[in-house]
Amino acid sequence: xxxxxxxxxxxxxxxxxxxxxxxxxxxxxxxxxxxxxxxxxxxxxxxxxxxxxxxxxxxxxxxxxxxxxxxxxxxxxxxxxxxxxxxxxxxxxxxxxxxxxxxxxxxxxxxxxxxxxxxxxxxxxxxxxxxxxxxxxxxxxxxxxxxxxxxxxxxxxxxxxxxxxxxxxxxxxxxxxxxxxx
Amino acid sequence: xxxxxxxxxxxxxxxxxxxxxxxxxxxxxxxxxxxxxxxxxxxxxxxxxxxxxxxxxxxxxxxxxxxxxxxxxxxxxxxxxxxxxxxxxxxxxxxxxxxxxxxxxxxxxxxxxxxxxxxxxxxxxxxxxxxxxxxxxxxxxxxxxxxxxxxxxxxxxxxxxxxxxxxxxxxxxxxxxxxxxx
Amino acid sequence: xxxxxxxxxxxxxxxxxxxxxxxxxxxxxxxxxxxxxxxxxxxxxxxxxxxxxxxxxxxxxxxxxxxxxxxxxxxxxxxxxxxxxxxxxxxxxxxxxxxxxxxxxxxxxxxxxxxxxxxxxxxxxxxxxxxxxxxxxxxxxxxxxxxxxxxxxxxxxxxxxxxxxxxxxxxxxxxxxxxxxx
Amino acid sequence: xxxxxxxxxxxxxxxxxxxxxxxxxxxxxxxxxxxxxxxxxxxxxxxxxxxxxxxxxxxxxxxxxxxxxxxxxxxxxxxxxxxxxxxxxxxxxxxxxxxxxxxxxxxxxxxxxxxxxxxxxxxxxxxxxxxxxxxxxxxxxxxxxxxxxxxxxxxxxxxxxxxxxxxxxxxxxxxxxxxxxx
Numbered sequence: 001x002x003x004x005x006x007x008x009x010x011x012x013x014x015x016x017x018x019x020x021x022x023x024x025x026x027x028x029x030x031x032x033x034x035x036x037x038x039x040x041x042x043x044x045x046x047x048x049x050x051x052x053x054x055x056x057x058x059x060x061x062x063x064x065x066x067x068x069x070x071x072x073x074x075x076x077x078x079x080x081x082x083x084x085x086x087x088x089x090x091x092x093x094x095x096x097x098x099x100x101x102x103x104x105x106x107x108x109x110x111x112x113x114x115x116x117x118x119x120x121x122x123x124x125x126x127x128x129x130x131x132x133x134x135x136x137x138x139x140x141x142x143x144x145x146x147x148x149x150x151x152x153x154x155x156x157x158x159x160x161x162x163x164x165x166x167x168x169x170x171x172x173x174x175x176x177x178x179x180x181x182x
Numbered sequence: 183x184x185x186x187x188x189x190x191x192x193x194x195x196x197x198x199x200x201x202x203x204x205x206x207x208x209x210x211x212x213x214x215x216x217x218x219x220x221x222x223x224x225x226x227x228x229x230x231x232x233x234x235x236x237x238x239x240x241x242x243x244x245x246x247x248x249x250x251x252x253x254x255x256x257x258x259x260x261x262x263x264x265x266x267x268x269x270x271x272x273x274x275x276x277x278x279x280x281x282x283x284x285x286x287x288x289x290x291x292x293x294x295x296x297x298x299x300x301x302x303x304x305x306x307x308x309x310x311x312x313x314x315x316x317x318x319x320x321x322x323x324x325x326x327x328x329x330x331x332x333x334x335x336x337x338x339x340x341x342x343x344x345x346x347x348x349x350x351x352x353x354x355x356x357x358x359x360x361x362x363x364x
Numbered sequence: 365x366x367x368x369x370x371x372x373x374x375x376x377x378x379x380x381x382x383x384x385x386x387x388x389x390x391x392x393x394x395x396x397x398x399x400x401x402x403x404x405x406x407x408x409x410x411x412x413x414x415x416x417x418x419x420x421x422x423x424x425x426x427x428x429x430x431x432x433x434x435x436x437x438x439x440x441x442x443x444x445x446x447x448x449x450x451x452x453x454x455x456x457x458x459x460x461x462x463x464x465x466x467x468x469x470x471x472x473x474x475x476x477x478x479x480x481x482x483x484x485x486x487x488x489x490x491x492x493x494x495x496x497x498x499x500x501x502x503x504x505x506x507x508x509x510x511x512x513x514x515x516x517x518x519x520x521x522x523x524x525x526x527x528x529x530x531x532x533x534x535x536x537x538x539x540x541x542x543x544x545x546x
Numbered sequence: 547x548x549x550x551x552x553x554x555x556x557x558x559x560x561x562x563x564x565x566x567x568x569x570x571x572x573x574x575x576x577x578x579x580x581x582x583x584x585x586x587x588x589x590x591x592x593x594x595x596x597x598x599x600x601x602x603x604x605x606x607x608x609x610x611x612x613x614x615x616x617x618x619x620x621x622x623x624x625x626x627x628x629x630x631x632x633x634x635x636x637x638x639x640x641x642x643x644x645x646x647x648x649x650x651x652x653x654x655x656x657x658x659x660x661x662x663x664x665x666x667x668x669x670x671x672x673x674x675x676x677x678x679x680x681x682x683x684x685x686x687x688x689x690x691x692x693x694x695x696x697x698x699x700x701x702x703x704x705x706x707x708x709x710x711x712x713x714x715x716x717x718x719x720x721x722x723x724x725x726x727x728x
Contacts, residue, residue, distance in 0.1 A: 026412040033409040033518075035217070035399070038437035043225070043407070045215040048208040049300055049320070073220035095545075118413055119543040126545070136520075138413070140540060154215075156318075176322060179301040181277075181308070217581070225589070227579040230572040231664060231684070255584035336579075338682075358686060361665040363641075363672070390594040397591040397700075399581070402619035407589070459727075482595055483725040490727070500702075502595070504722060 007164055011147055014130045015168030019111040021057055022086075022098055022124065023158060025068035025075055027117035028134055031154030044074045047154055053162030054082050060171045063105055067097050069120060095123025102127075115161050116141060117153050132161050189346055193329055196312045197350035201293040203239055204268075204280055204306065205340060207250035207257055209299035210316055213336030226256045229336055235344030236264050242353045245287055249279050251302060277305025284309075297343050298323060299335050314343050371528055375511055378494045379532030383475040385421055386450075386462055386488065387522060389432035389439055391481035392498055395518030408438045411518055417526030418446050424535045427469055431461050433484060459487025466491075479525050480505060481517050496525050553710055557693055560676045561714030565657040567603055568632075568644055568670065569704060571614035571621055573663035574680055577700030590620040593700055599708030600628050606717045609651055613643050615666060641669025648673075661707050662687060663699050678707050 007015070026032055029050060035043040058064050065086035066079055072089060079087055086105075091097035094116075102112055114121070114128035117137040125131035126144060133145035136152040147164070149157040166172040189197070208214055211232060217225040240246050247268035248261055254271060261269055268287075273279035276298075284294055296303070296310035299319040307313035308326060315327035318334040329346070331339040348354040371379070390396055393414060399407035422428050429450035430443055436453060443451055450469075455461035458480075466476055478485070478492035481501040489495035490508060497509035500516040511528070513521040530536040553561070572578055575596060581589035604610050611632035612625055618635060625633055632651075637643035640662075648658055660667070660674035663683040671677035672690060679691035682698040693710070695703040712718040 032412045032520075034412060034415075034442070035407050035409050036438040036442055037407045038405055040437075040441050041220055043217050043219045045217050048214045048216060051216075052300060052302065073222075074218040077222050078216070078218055118416060119540065120416065122543040123545055156214075176301065179304040181305055223584055225581050225583045227581050230578045230580060233580075234664060234666065255586075256582040259586050260580070260582055338578075358665065361668040363669055396594045396702075398594060398597075398624070399589050399591050400620040400624055401589045402587055404619075404623050482598060483722065484598065486725040487727055 007147060007168075011130075011164075012168040014110070014146065015113070015165045017110050018062065018113045018130055018165050018169075020063040020065065020102065020105055020107045021113045021161070021165060022065040022067050022101065022115070022128070023054075023161075024094070024114075024116040024118075024121050024124075025066055025072070026070065027137070027153045028115055029066070029075075029078075029154065029158055031152065032117070032136075033154075042072065042074065044072060044078075045154060046078050047156060047158075049156045050154075050158035050162075051078075051082050053159035054084060056166060056175045057162045058083055060166055060169070060175065062165065063107070065101055067091055067094050067101075067114075067124060069094065093123070094121060095127055098124040098127055113161070113165065115158065116145075132164075189329060189350075193312075193346075194350040196292070196328065197295070197347045199292050200244065200295045200312055200347050200351075202245040202247065202284065202287055202289045203295045203343070203347060204247040204249050204283065204297070204310070205236075205343075206276070206296075206298040206300075206303050206306075207248055207254070208252065209319070209335045210297055211248070211257075211260075211336065211340055213334065214299070214318075215336075224254065224256065226254060226260075227336060228260050229338060229340075231338045232336075232340035232344075233260075233264050235341035236266060238348060238357045239344050240265055242348060242351070242357065244347065245289070247283055249273055249276050249283075249296075249306060251276065275305070276303060277309050280306040280309055295343070295347065297340065298327075314346075371511060371532075375494075375528075376532040378474070378510065379477070379529045381474050382426065382477045382494055382529050382533075384427040384429065384466065384469055384471045385477045385525070385529060386429040386431050386452075386465065386479070386492070387418075387525075388458070388478075388480040388482075388485050388488075389430055389436070390434065391501070391517045392479050393430070393439075393442075393518065393522055395516060396481070396500075397518075406436065406438065408436060408442075409518060410442050411520060411522075413520045414518075414522035414526075415442075415446050417523035418448060420530060420539045421526045422447055424530060424533070424539065426529065427471070429465055431455055431458050431465075431478075431488060433458065457487070458485060459491050462488040462491055477525070477529065479522065496528075553693060553714075557676075557710075558714040560656070560692065561659070561711045563656050564608065564659045564676055564711050564715075566609040566611065566648065566651055566653045567659045567708070567711060568611040568613050568647065568661070568674070569600075569707075570640070570660075570662040570664075570667050570670075571612055571618070572616065573683070573699045574661055575612070575621075575700065575704055577698060578663070578682075579700075588618065588620065590618060590624075591700060592624050593702060593705075595702045596700075596704035596708075597624075597628050599705035600630060602712060602721045603708045604629055606712055606715070606721065608711065609653070611647055613637055613640050613647075613660075613670060615640065639669070640667060641673050644670040644673055659707070659711065661704065678710075 067088040110129040113130040115132040134153040134157040149160040292311040295312040297314040316335040316339040331342040431452040474493040477494040479496040498517040498521040513524040656675040659676035661678040680699040680703040695706040
């Protein structure tokens with residue numbers, strides 16, 4: 001399936017059925033940078049726009065999950081602050097992790113979206129009915145994704161994906177209205 | 183009101199009356215990045231150009247305030263170093279926070295500017311007589327702002343807004359002269 | 365030899381014979397930024413895409429080495445996590461360090477690649493049969509390199525080099541297939 | 547004097563006489579970002595290319611100085627590692643700080659270069675015989691500088707200035723030769 005940066009009707013149709021949205025961490029919720037200290041400590045940089053997108057998804061009744069090959073306390077802290085319940089960390093096989101999550105939550109492929117950026121995301125991205133790639137994803141990931149965001153990872157790509165899903169489900173306007181007032 | 187990147191006469195007229203300038207933090211005074219460590223610590227990146235802009239505003243007799251949904255010791259430290267008196271942190275309702283600040287300081291809407299970047303800033307941005315958006319703000323925020331800066335958040339957008347207000351009030355030249363010498 | 369950004373047949377021929385790939389750290393595996401704290405601590409930012417590239421090289425039977433003028437615990441931690449065995453840190457003379465490594469591993473110049481970004485890398489880069497520069501390398505380094513990546517240091521340049529070598533050796537497809545599934 | 551990005555003969559003439567090169571820190575040796583933690587700690591990001599430029603200046607017999615309005619242990623650590631002797635930190639009046647340094651070292655204006663990025667740098671930049679601005683300096687600073695680098699602060703602008711001075715003095719080739727070998 002060719003990658004495209006503008007959502008067309010087929011894409012919106014697929015996004016309309018999503019009940020579970022799963023996201024990779026490094027390169028998707030971050031720009032891929034691993035900030036390492038001399039003492040073995042690690043910092044990650046999340047973007048505030050992405051956080052609001054995940055909260056809007058969650059408050060609109062969509063299950064939100066994070067799947068990462070790495071363990072990270074920073075990810076746990078950030079997701080707890082955003083009220084994200086499903087954390088699958090330390091998963092070297094992301095396809096298996098997503099498959100288990102889908103079974104646990106009773107989600108079909110057509111109800112599941114996955115967003116990734118590198119080769120290790122391909123099994124999950126092709127398992128999900130809606131595979132999304134960040135703008136700076138590996139070429140092969142962009143090629144296999146149903147949609148490629150305009151923004152790169154860690155700089156609003158996740159927010160773009162959240163708004164696409166909400167828009168396709170007719171929920172984006174009510175999210176906006178909450179902030180626009182009467 | 184359509185967003186524009188070049189200040190016109192109407193914009194300068196409005197900026198001329200500003201006595202209170204309030205700024206969002208994440209995405210405005212920073213680039214939106216939340217640097218999180220494994221121990222729950224958080225770092226923020228401020229820009230030195232923005233700091234001088236806030237100081238020039240303050241020294242020109244304009245009240246400067248910061249309004250954020252998040253609590254942050256780093257914000258407190260930075261604003262204390264810049265001599266910024268009005269800190270409204272942990273405010274989930276920024277519109278209410280700005281309304282209270284305006285009452286406390288006896289400021290009208292026409293005397294108040296607010297600068298933001300995301301949906302949560304819309305109530306405050308539309309309450310203020312002069313709403314300003316950073317270049318990389320959410321499309322809806324750019325659309326509702328009277329002016330959109332050329333620079334993105336955390337990279338000089340705040341400085342641009344400060345100089346616009348000072349210029350409109352005929353105070354920018356005297357700020358410059360202080361550094362240019364006799 | 366003129367620098368080029370597209371691999372041609374001669375370049376692929378040379379890359380096909382590589383058995384040892386050595387990489388500079390600052391400016392190649394990072395964007396050149398040295399994050400220094402008040403307590404003398406240092407952080408480095410590695411990119412997750414580069415990490416997977418190094419692992420794919422290693423798992424394809426190519427020796428991977430890192431040569432740096434600086435000592436860094438963060439480099440040690442990152443390379444240990446990636447299973448990189450050959451760490452040559454604190455080497456003010458990188459040409460000598462690479463020459464010793466080649467002797468220890470019994471590698472000829474034609475079997476050795478080196479990737480760098482600044483003048484201090486020139487002795488190693490010209491010793492190696494395949495010298496590679498990052499997109500934002502010093503002009504003289506770009507000029508002396510057989511190939512210049514499209515991406516800058518710390519933002520995927522190392523991954524580009526890894527995939528070039530794997531592609532030239534006919535190993536890239538099998539790396540991809542591991543993630544694409546049956 | 548109009549700012550230009552390409553060195554012309556007049557600029558090279560002026561650079562040929564420089565015996566003291568002084569640099570601002572935030573926005574020049576860094577990209578202007580102040581990384582602040584909740585505990586009041588501060589980190590700065592220096593670029594490895596700039597470090598080599600300062601070392602080449604110093605080893606070519608040119609006095610190198612750093613002048614900053616802020617105190618910073620990170621700056622002290624970095625400059626000590628580079629062997630930079632003249633640190634003028636916590637100087638709110640950079641013009642006075644540079645004037646004192648010139649007196650102490652017996653340097654004339656024609657022998658002195660200063661590199662800055664913001665209004666607070668103007669007194670020192672106009673005192674020095676050769677004023678240099680980074681690409682992303684404040685418009686007024688770019689206007690008053692004799693030369694504007696192609697690269698922004700913290701991303702190689704200092705290295706560009708160092709190489710300009712060394713080139714004008716006929717010392718750049720010998721710096722290069724040290725790395726190119728016989």
